Amino acid sequence: MKRTTANQLEILADWESICERCGRCCYEKYESRGKIIYTSTPCRYLDKSSGFCRIYPRRSQVHPDCARLTPELVAAGILPADCPYVKDIEDYPAPILRTPAKTTGKAPR
Numbered sequence: 001m002k003r004t005t006a007n008q009l010e011i012l013a014d015w016e017s018i019c020e021r022c023g024r025c026c027y028e029k030y031e032s033r034g035k036i037i038y039t040s041t042p043c044r045y046l047d048k049s050s051g052f053c054r055i056y057p058r059r060s061q062v063h064p065d066c067a068r069l070t071p072e073l074v075a076a077g078i079l080p081a082d083c084p085y086v087k088d089i090e091d092y093p094a095p096i097l098r099t100p101a102k103t104t105g106k107a108p109r
Contacts, residue, residue, distance in 0.1 A: 010017055015069075018084050018085055019084070019085075020051075020083075020084055021051030021052060022083075023042070023046050023048060023052075024038070024053055024080050024083070024097070025053040025069070025078070025079055025080075025083070026043045026045075026046040027039060027040070027042050027043060027046075028041040028042075028043065028044070029078070029095065034037065035077075035093075035095065035096060036076075036077055036078055036095035036096070037095060037096045037098060038080075038095055038096065038097045038098050039109075040098055043066070045059070045062070045063060048099055053109055069085070074086055075089075076093070077092065077093035077094060077095055078095065079094075079095070080094060080095065081090070081094035082101060
């Protein structure tokens with residue numbers, strides 16, 4: 001079994017700390033003609049009042065379709081344009097949002 005180093009944990013904590021818990025990335029999405037489109041259907045594990053995933057530590061086991069955010073996936077245009085992970089990326093290929101303007105947790109900046 002591969003062990004996680006202290007440095008890897010620190011990098012992961014920094015990566016996780018960027019999230020503002022708006023919950024929008026936890027809405028169902030699909031791809032059409034090379035564009036990612038968000039639906040108005042949240043994941044059943046999203047606590048809409050807090051913006052937190054109720055199964056976050058074990059989401060990969062409980063909900064295998066949950067996409068773990070990686071720099072490569074983020075660069076592919078899976079997150080809303082005002083998400084802190086991508087808001088400063090020039091020419092970011094933002095998805096089409098079909099979710100309510102304010103969905104959960106903290107409001108986007």
